[in-house]
Amino acid sequence: MQQRRSSWRSRSPRRAVALLWALGLVGLVLGALLGDSSELGSGWSVCYGLWVAVWLVLRAATRGVTERPPSQLDERELKIHDRFLSLGYYTALVGCALVVVHLQVISHVDPTGVAQSSQLLLITLGLAGSVPTVAFAWTAPDEDPEDFEVG
Known part of the structure; x- marks a missing residue:
């Protein structure tokens, strides 16, 4: 059991899941910017839920x-x-600043684009919460099996 658990927590599977998370992020941002901004769309919401699920897998792989x-x-x-929590903090600052700039620009171009900004804000919140886990999952070395021996 311990061997199976530690194998999915090793570096290669964690990096594969981190890449899947990054692809989900790109898809969400493109969906928010290029999709129909008049509605939040159930497809986008499902993708967001899957993106959060991928983060939860990484969280389990890094033991939270x-x-x-x-x-x-x-x-x-x-x-x-x-170290990684500060990365999440700075991600939140930059992400929120970008959403504010987007709101300022979009309010002059298309006043109905506020739904688009709300999607971007949801992405920013998820990004700030998950970046520490994803960065740690990507950079952490494989676990030492001796750490799991009992007795």
Whole structure:
């Protein structure tokens, strides 16, 4: 059981899932910018849900190190947590600034484009929450099997 669990948590599967997450991100942004902005569209919402599901798989593969409270982490995990959490913070700042610029531009061009901006804001929120996990999943080395031995 432990061998099977650690194999899907190794670097190659994590990177494959991280690439799937990135492709989902590109698809969501293109769907929001190029799709019909008069409605939020159930297709886009389903894609967003799948994108979040991919993030949850990555979260499980990385044991939620970047999301757990600091009190539940050891010293090594705490350093990882702090390093990648700051990445999420800066992603949120930049993403929200881009959405504000988009709102300013779109309000002059097409006042009905607010739905488009709400989609971009949802993407930004998901991006800020998941970037720490995705970055850690991409850069973390394979786990040492000796860490899982009991006794």
